[in-house]
Amino acid sequence: MTLEILTSDVLSPLRHGFFTRRGGASSGVFAGLNCGQGSSDQTEIVAINRARVADAMAVAADHLQGVHQVHSATVVTIDAPLAAKPRADALVTRTPGLALSVLSADCQPVLFADANAGVIGAAHAGWRGALDGVLAATVDAMCALGATRETIVAVIGPSISQRAYEVGPEFFETFVENARENTQFFAAGVDDRMLFDLPAFGLHRLRAAGVGVAEWTRHCTYSDADRFYSFRRATHAQEADYGRLIAAIAL
Structure with a gap:
């Protein structure tokens, strides 16, 4: 089966893609394009x-770069293939010829580019990483390489949507303690439960970081089992x- 790759006009003409699960070799609960080396898949x-x-991104397999994701705000700057995955x-x-990648299964995969400066970024932003500042930290790291905030574009890929993201009162309190304005990302649920809008929070954080364009592809991972893992x-x-x-994403 052919790979299904979601792209964004604002990231063009740079090579990039939010890959769905279609077109992979995995089977069972992993059926499709499971790229998680930390999973129990073969x-x-x-x-x-x-x-x-890597083929779709037109890079060698060892030039498809990633990190050992730990729900942090840590960003690494690379100029050559990594010998080992850092915790970030x-x-x-x-550096042209490197494809930066992140993995997700409800959390936000975010691709960044300043095409004028020739600087790109990729971030994994679950609720903890987004709250702790991984998106702003990625923008800062890009600027350190010569990017300009106003010319950076950022696109959030398939993520869990608000209608599927039920949380408890402790979760709500964590966000409100961080900033009272964060109440806007919650809607009432059943009893004491609430519904959290992770992509809206991500867009808010990206815009607060000063990026020129911030978008979400509007695909919900939870709601579309044929296309996405969750x-x-x-x-x-x-x-x-x-x-x-x-x-x-690659230069």
């Missing part, structure tokens, strides 16, 4: 999937594990 099958992504949640570069959906279904989607 290592050789994940390698095949990642090689297909974002990467930036100005940690929350797998948890509700009591599945043993779940696949990881990949997003990538």
